[in-house]
Amino acid sequence: MVAADTTPIRDRIRRAEAFLDQVGEVAPPLLDDDAALRGEARRLRSLVEMVAGRPYGRLPHVAYRGRLETRLMGPWSQYLTLGIGLSRVVRMTSWETSRPAIPTVLAHELSHRFGFDESLTTLRGLEVSARLAEQGDSMHQVSARLELARLLLGAAMGDALRAGAGEEIDAFFEAHADRPAMARPCQQWRRVKGRRLPDWSLTVYAEIPCASIEAARAGELQRSSLAAARAADVLGWRPETGLSDGLRVTYESVRLGRANPAARAPGARDVRVAAGA
Numbered sequence: 001m002v003a004a005d006t007t008p009i010r011d012r013i014r015r016a017e018a019f020l021d022q023v024g025e026v027a028p029p030l031l032d033d034d035a036a037l038r039g040e041a042r043r044l045r046s047l048v049e050m051v052a053g054r055p056y057g058r059l060p061h062v063a064y065r066g067r068l069e070t071r072l073m074g075p076w077s078q079y080l081t082l083g084i085g086l087s088r089v090v091r092m093t094s095w096e097t098s099r100p101a102i103p104t105v106l107a108h109e110l111s112h113r114f115g116f117d118e119s120l121t122t123l124r125g126l127e128v129s130a131r132l133a134e135q136g137d138s139m140h141q142v143s144a145r146l147e148l149a150r151l152l153l154g155a156a157m158g159d160a161l162r163a164g165a166g167e168e169i170d171a172f173f174e175a176h177a178d179r180p181a182m183a184r185p186c187q188q189w190r191r192v193k194g195r196r197l198p199d200w201s202l203t204v205y206a207e208i209p210c211a212s213i214e215a216a217r218a219g220e221l222q223r224s225s226l227a228a229a230r231a232a233d234v235l236g237w238r239p240e241t242g243l244s245d246g247l248r249v250t251y252e253s254v255r256l257g258r259a260n261p262a263a264r265a266p267g268a269r270d271v272r273v274a275a276g277a
């Protein structure tokens, strides 16, 4: 039997460690009580709206769980709703070790207002948090990095289970056992290790969002918008292909180009299709 290639696992662990090192011993301000949580939720609302592209409306009721409930629920936070305004509730874990990650977790839970796709919601929460981190917010600078480290570790755990090669992950948790922020991923690893396949929570909360972020290459255009009328005015551009024909040609081009790059539509010949796309 050929030994599994553990390079991608090691690579993700190394990047997770780099995020943890950046956080280091920094003690960010924490959202210590329900009033702080609610203040933060009010601040996050406009960013969640911007990222989702829809008005938020009324915020849900946000609070930490009581001690007994936390013992039962563990390190998990939840967005609960019956689908109508007043039933929307966010219950945050009160695990002390989760506290530095809470700002990004809160952005995640608030983003559930727009859907229950966990992978998409994880990306939205991270986007909200990363924007604040970029603006110099010290709480989100820590929590966004902890969340990125968690994604990378979760994706590495998925790889490790599939490859039947958990040693790298074991070694990582042994080396970082003293880091409070690692309590949650470590608990998750203890739960899944020994399995032959990743469990759904690793896949939706870590592997899919991690792969979507990694798929973006350096220099990649993140957003684009254009006005056809301006292109006509300034460049004399006129559309030659209708939308449905264009979509069909694009699809065919990608499909044929997989086997034979020369068969792609003109203009797409130099495009490399990402692995897994």
Ligand SMILES: [Zn+2]
Pocket (backbone or CB within 6 Å): 108, 109, 112, 118, 121
């Ligand atoms: Zn969620």
